[in-house]
Amino acid sequence: MKTLHLVFHPNIETSRVNKAWAAKAKAAGLHVRDMYQLYPDFKIDIAEEQKFLVNYDRIVMQFPFYWYNCPPLMKKWLDDVLTFGFAYGPDNGLKLKDKELLLCVSVGGAQAAYMPGAYNGFSVTELLRPFQQTAFLCRMKYLSPFWLHGSVRANDDEIAAAGDRMVAHIQDPSLSDVWNLQTRIFRELGVIK
Numbered sequence: 001m002k003t004l005h006l007v008f009h010p011n012i013e014t015s016r017v018n019k020a021w022a023a024k025a026k027a028a029g030l031h032v033r034d035m036y037q038l039y040p041d042f043k044i045d046i047a048e049e050q051k052f053l054v055n056y057d058r059i060v061m062q063f064p065f066y067w068y069n070c071p072p073l074m075k076k077w078l079d080d081v082l083t084f085g086f087a088y089g090p091d092n093g094l095k096l097k098d099k100e101l102l103l104c105v106s107v108g109g110a111q112a113a114y115m116p117g118a119y120n121g122f123s124v125t126e127l128l129r130p131f132q133q134t135a136f137l138c139r140m141k142y143l144s145p146f147w148l149h150g151s152v153r154a155n156d157d158e159i160a161a162a163g164d165r166m167v168a169h170i171q172d173p174s175l176s177d178v179w180n181l182q183t184r185i186f187r188e189l190g191v192i193k
């Protein structure tokens with residue numbers, strides 16, 4: 001299982017959470033790429049990015065939650081790199097089929113705020129649906145995401161402990177089994193084909 005770890009943070013130097021988590025991922029031997037450092041001008045090398053994706057099995061995307069979404073370079077990366085014929089389209093063009101997508105998100109707000117009737121209205125699971133559907137369209141396995149609520153108020157120890165949990169989550173091989181089992185159940189229930 002080869003894991004590629006893409007970090008999207010517009011200002012990693014001033015980051016508390018994502019900087020610490022990226023360091024944890026690096027220390028664990030994951031192939032970490034700081035995407036804003038690689039593409040400060042937003043001119044993404046599409047061929048290079050697609051080559052990376054083809055060569056890895058588990059694709060991790062780590063980012064801070066900004067307006068219930070990802071930072072702008074990550075959105076541009078999705079727009080530019082997931083092209084027709086590569087990520088979706090005719091069967092022989094589906095180069096991401098059966099690869100895994102795993103999101104790791106630092107969420108500023110507390111869990112209590114992310115529910116119906118509360119300040120943020122929806123759960124993080126619901127707000128991440130566009131990414132889940134993107135994975136589905138590309139025939140990727142959308143693994144159970146990792147996130148930390150209350151990251152704006154978390155202290156250094158809490159951030160470090162969450163970083164350890166994130167690395168353990170990323171390296172957990174049973175995540176694939178969970179996805180396969182869920183898929184089988186949904187198929188048998190007729191929810192998906």
Ligand SMILES: Cc1cc2nc3c(=O)[nH]c(=O)nc-3n(C[C@H](O)[C@H](O)[C@H](O)COP(=O)(O)O)c2cc1C
Pocket residue numbers: 009014015016017018019063064065066067068069106107108109110151152
């Ligand atoms: C432009 C911007 C938008 C944000 N939007 C949200 C949001 O929609 N929900 C939320 O919980 N936190 C939001 N936050 C807080 C960030 O998620 C939080 O600061 C970040 O996860 C902390 O990680 P860092 O230390 O790596 O920057 C936002 C922060 C910024 C700067």
